Amino acid sequence: MTKTKIPAIIILVLSLLLAIGSQTFMGACVHDDGSLGACHWAARVLSGIGGLLAMLAILALLVKKERAGLYLAMVPTALLGVFTPGTLINLCGMATMRCRALMKPAAMILLAFALAAALIGWLMSRRNHD
Amino acid sequence: MIKSGLPIRNLLRRPGRTVALVLLTAFLALSVFGGSIVVSSLRSGLDSLQARLGADIIVLPSSARSKVNFQELLLQGTAGAFYMSADALDRVREVEGVELAAPQTFLASLKADCCAVKVQVIGIDPEADFTVQPWIAQSTSRELGDMDVAVGCKVNANAGESLKLYGQHCHVVAKLAETGTGLDTAVYCNMDTMRTLLIAAEAKGVTHKISSGDGDVISAVYVKAADGYDIDGVMAKINAHVRKASAVRARSLFTGAADSLAGISRTVSILAGAVWALALVILLIAFMMMTRERRREFAVLRLLGASRKGLSSLILIETALCGLAGGVLGVGLAAMLVFPFTTLIETKLGLPYLTPGMGTILLLAIATVLATVLIGALASAFSAHRLSRTDPGTTLREGA
Numbered sequence: 001m002t003k004t005k006i007p008a009i010i011i012l013v014l015s016l017l018l019a020i021g022s023q024t025f026m027g028a029c030v031h032d033d034g035s036l037g038a039c040h041w042a043a044r045v046l047s048g049i050g051g052l053l054a055m056l057a058i059l060a061l062l063v064k065k066e067r068a069g070l071y072l073a074m075v076p077t078a079l080l081g082v083f084t085p086g087t088l089i090n091l092c093g094m095a096t097m098r099c100r101a102l103m104k105p106a107a108m109i110l111l112a113f114a115l116a117a118a119l120i121g122w123l124m125s126r127r128n129h130d
Numbered sequence: 131m132i133k134s135g136l137p138i139r140n141l142l143r144r145p146g147r148t149v150a151l152v153l154l155t156a157f158l159a160l161s162v163f164g165g166s167i168v169v170s171s172l173r174s175g176l177d178s179l180q181a182r183l184g185a186d187i188i189v190l191p192s193s194a195r196s197k198v199n200f201q202e203l204l205l206q207g208t209a210g211a212f213y214m215s216a217d218a219l220d221r222v223r224e225v226e227g228v229e230l231a232a233p234q235t236f237l238a239s240l241k242a243d244c245c246a247v248k249v250q251v252i253g254i255d256p257e258a259d260f261t262v263q264p265w266i267a268q269s270t271s272r273e274l275g276d277m278d279v280a281v282g283c284k285v286n287a288n289a290g291e292s293l294k295l296y297g298q299h300c301h302v303v304a305k306l307a308e309t310g311t312g313l314d315t316a317v318y319c320n321m322d323t324m325r326t327l328l329i330a331a332e333a334k335g336v337t338h339k340i341s342s343g344d345g346d347v348i349s350a351v352y353v354k355a356a357d358g359y360d361i362d363g364v365m366a367k368i369n370a371h372v373r374k375a376s377a378v379r380a381r382s383l384f385t386g387a388a389d390s391l392a393g394i395s396r397t398v399s400i401l402a403g404a405v406w407a408l409a410l411v412i413l414l415i416a417f418m419m420m421t422r423e424r425r426r427e428f429a430v431l432r433l434l435g436a437s438r439k440g441l442s443s444l445i446l447i448e449t450a451l452c453g454l455a456g457g458v459l460g461v462g463l464a465a466m467l468v469f470p471f472t473t474l475i476e477t478k479l480g481l482p483y484l485t486p487g488m489g490t491i492l493l494l495a496i497a498t499v500l501a502t503v504l505i506g507a508l509a510s511a512f513s514a515h516r517l518s519r520t521d522p523g524t525t526l527r528e529g530a
Contacts, residue, residue: 093286094249095473096315105470 004128005061007121011074012057014114018081018107019050026106028092028099039099042089046107049081053114060121068125074118081111137447147420151452152459154412155502159460160467161405163498165398167468168475170490172391175310175482180381182309184261185232185352186361189222189368189377190214194349211236214375216346221372227359228368232258233348237324249285250316251295253324261352262306262318269304274320280304282314284473293317296330310476310484321346353377390481406505413509421445421513429522438518445514446507453506457499465495 021027028039053074060070085091085104092099141148191214213235222231235253254262256274266280269289274280279293279300287293293300300319308314319327355364361379368377421428428441436444468475469485476483485491 094315095284095286096477101473101477102471105474109466109470 002064002128004067004121004125007071007117007124008057008060008067010117011114011121012054012061014110014117015050015053015057017050018110018114019047019054021110022046022050022103022107026098026103028103029097037092037099038090039085039092039097039103042085042091042099043103045084045089046081046103049077049084049111053077053081068122071118071122071125075115075122078111078115078118082108082115137444137451140444140448141451148452151413151416151449151506152456154409154416155453155456155506156460156463157456158405158409158505159457159498159502160464161460162402162501163461163494164464164468165402166494166498167464167485167491169391169395169398170486170494171310171472171475171483172394172479172481174484174486175476176388176391178309178484179311179313179482182261182265182311182313183352183380184264184354185380186355187353187365187368187377188380189218189351189353189372189375191218191349192374192376194376211349213347213349216348218372218375219348219351222351222353222368225364225367225371227356227364228353229356230258230260230352230354232260232352234259234261234350234352235321235324235347236349237328249295250312251324251327252316252318253321254318256320259352260354265306266304266318268307272303274303274318274323276320276322277301277326278303278319278323280306280318282306282316283308284314285317295327296334298327298330308484309482311482351375390479394479394481410505410509413506414512417445417449417510417513421517425517425520425525428517429520429525432522433526442511442514442518445510445517449506449510450503453503454499456506457502460502461495461498 022043028037028043030036030040056070056074056077060067060074063070080088085099085107091097091104095101191212193214194212216233219231219233222228233255237251237253252262254274256263262280266274269280272278277298277300279295279302281287281293281302281304283305285293285305287302287305289302289305291302293302295317300317300323306313306318353364353368355361365377365379368375431441431444432438472483472485
């Protein structure tokens with residue numbers, strides 16, 4: 001296994017955690033009256049971004065020549081995720097709600113690590129390519 | 131004489147070994163810094179709650195079943211709904227030794243448009259109040275007027291904004307400082323505003339344990355005993371004088387939280403101690419193995435003119451550098467795991483939780499890094515001492 005694949009494996013794990021986690025253990029809760037808040041849609045977008053990052057990571061594991069480009073594509077994808085909860089899509093008003101107490105910080109940490117791994121992967125792949 | 135850049139080159143030459151040592155010390159720093167921050171936050175939370183309550187005695191309706199409901203209301207922000215006649219306030223004021231008495235009425239289960247959850251609305255008498263008013267005064271000099279509210283720091287509304295409660299626009303005049311308790315999700319207003327909100331709720335078909343036609347009811351009376359009076363004595367007099375109500379010492383409400391805090395502190399200390407002891411043993415073994423593996427390298431250095439002291443310091447510097455990197459990494463990881471999840475930890479523990487100030491955090495971080503460097507150096511000192519006593523010629527003759 002080449003060293004340039006290691007960041008892709010890390011990103012795959014992180015993005016799967018994000019995709020599955022934002023629909024399960026760290027997902028938004030349903031209101032008492034059964035209605036869905038903005039948090040619910042933010043969680044869905046985070047799942048989508050997690051899925052997209054996972055697909056990019058799988059592709060980066062499978063191909064060699066385009067690996068650097070795939071890592072580079074992961075950077076804006078992860079950034080989109082960072083700005084999703086609270087900035088692009090509102091979250092619940094109360095700080096004690098699960099979406100603000102758990103989903104947002106957990107997603108931020110997962111995406112920050114994924115972003116760092118993507119940048120490292122891009123640098124490593126580019127050096128190898130040169 | 132050993133060149134100053136040699137320890138760093140040695141570490142970079144064997145990245146696997148260096149990463150393992152850094153990760154080990156990082157785990158050590160993570161457990162200590164994380165644990166210290168949690169315990170320190172719990173202590174700050176308890177201190178803040180005691181300061182915020184500001185009363186010596188709290189008089190509650192007998193139906194509040196002693197202090198259980200009230201404790202939950204304070205610590206976890208659960209909706210409190212217990213009431214007694216407002217006459218109890220006058221009766222309390224009649225008791226000798228009572229200097230100040232201020233009523234509060236809790237209106238549970240109000241759903242604000244700001245929030246997906248219900249917020250606890252607490253009605254106060256701004257003229258008599260001495261518990262919340264000093265905290266409101268930190269944000270505004272203005273008294274709570276009709277349809278004015280002061281909100282806890284975790285309610286999503288800022289001073290100057292409008293907060294909609296049952297379709298009624300309330301003007302937010304102050305946002306209170308964080309306490310790390312359920313009070314951070316409360317909304318404070320005067321009694322007239324509370325009555326207006328109750329009528330608005332009824333118009334929307336929402337019922338509460340009290341209705342707008344119930345006359346004057348209150349949930350609690352906060353009492354400050356006059357100087358020179360024994361608080362327990364005043365409490366006994368209130369209990370004898372006021373019917374269908376029971377007075378409790380404010381301090382007793384914290385006893386449960388203080389006990390839990392002591393338990394958590396003990397557990398964290400034991401766990402951190404176990405981690406440190408284990409890490410010390412692992413580091414000792416790791417350094418013994420490492421120096422054994424590198425004994426020919428050290429023998430060559432000795433033959434090239436390196437002194438025993440120089441060799442020992444080489445090992446100590448390498449360890450200190452690993453400890454420093456591990457300490458910084460561990461503190462950083464702990465910060466990433468603890469600070470963003472403050473609200474979650476507070477909710478799960480069900481105890482007052484207030485992150486300490488930046489000064490304390492920095493102090494704890496520096497102490498943790500220093501301790502990590504020190505324990506690494508301590509673990510390697512034994513190996514360094516043993517190595518400096520070995521004859522280089524014998525080592526090289528023995529072979530690998």
